[in-house]
Amino acid sequence: MADPSTDYWLAPSEPPSFTPHNLTGTSPCVLLCDHASNRVPQRLKALGLPASELERHIAWDIGARGVALQLSQLLDAPLLMSGYSRLVIDCNRPLSSPGSITGTSDGTLIPANQELTAQERAERAAVFFHPYHDAIRALLDQRQAEGRPTVLVSVHSFTGQFGGKSRPWHVGLAYHRDRSVGPALIEALRRDPMLCVGDNEPYAVDDASDYAIPVHGERRELPCALVEIRQDLLAHESGQHLWAGRLAEALRTVLPNILTPSSSRIAS
Template sequence: MNDTGGPALLLSAADVPPVHEFNVEGRSPFLLTCDHYGRLIPRLLGDLGLPESELERHIAWDIGIAGVAEALSKHLDAHLIVQRYSRLVIDCNRPPHAASSIPLISEATTIPGNEGLSRETAATRRAQIFDPYHRRIDDIIDQRGNAGRPTVLVSLHSFTPVYAGIARPWHIGTLYHRDTHLPPLLLKLLRAEGDLVVGDNEPYAVSDETDYTIPVHGEARGLMNTGIEIRQDLISDFAGENAWAERLARILREIEVMLRLV
């Protein structure tokens, strides 16, 4: 599948908007985001040339994190902003200039629908999916700031138990770059749980070259921030999703008190 569509044709009236929100009136200082919440593909793009089995895998979305994010939003009374389209269409946690923004290969899978894209079509994917999501996050941070409300950015993700044949031991990881306030507290409290293997910038580390949400919305705006990665086999069903949401809500409430955000 090659580039055949004009720039105005990516999302039609039959496609849902890329941005979805939960608990918009939530009073928590934590603002939750979920870059890889969904695995939708615009109808114009069909299946990107992939079988359904590939579109159900981690290459298309962060398995399990949608349920965790929604439950955590309820438990914390926190505003949650999510992005519904697959990262195979455009990755909303990659700088648009990065090669992985619209991947030609994800892990070992070639993405036929991303081959031969013109600059105009790549720009359309950004304009209709990436930009509205990040513009909404910006707008909400502005609104909260204008209202004198504190904002702590928490970006939610999940990771595969095995990558490139290597098992990953961590149950959960904290991801960060420049913030020296929130991530150490979160790391300390997670490790104090006693039953967790906790990654310190594992299985990934945040950087300006590989990430977008935390560098742009957290660090550049001077907000306390952290990424959270949960191993997917732990959140593969409703019970796991809710158990992790309850645990994170309890820990984040404790951090809220420690940081005097209440």
């Protein structure tokens, strides 16, 4: 979606609001990374936050971009990544959600997000939310038109400490209406007895607080799930590499079973 306010919001030197990667990849998996970046457009002046706050998990999913890129390469899968911080606008929340442009996150007040007008909200959505989701929609439409099966997997990371509590899971699968992907991946990952795998932990998917899986996956009746990896395990490139390999192997194990029933469902 071309929007006249994009030129106002993004200087020529700034990256686009989303990045498509390997869209012609041959895998049935389509990967999303909604919280890939902690970048804030220059016009928003770091949202009034010190740089240290923008390095925290409140601004992005630490390590998720590296995992998603390597997973895309290992599977030869298309990947779409958002280009700006979720504190600008959260690409995995409905626009009607209070968390869409949040005023506070994990105890931090976001100065530039206070008392926004409807116009300001609409402009952020037009520049940083809709183009990303329009691109996902276009890719999924194209694959459907070509009769190609699609399994939608969204890659996220979560903070190991929240609300004063430690989270024990190394990785979690979140899912809701579609039960073909999440539980199968949990079973595959649990074959490694050293891994603590969350089943809809630390988060589950729901319509009020999620966007990509309900809208692009469930509404299209595509097999779909969201994977969450604990951020401290992704702090370095070696961890991102390890987890991309682990997820690629788990996906390769479960894809044949997932695709058989879903292909016939799409065809009917």
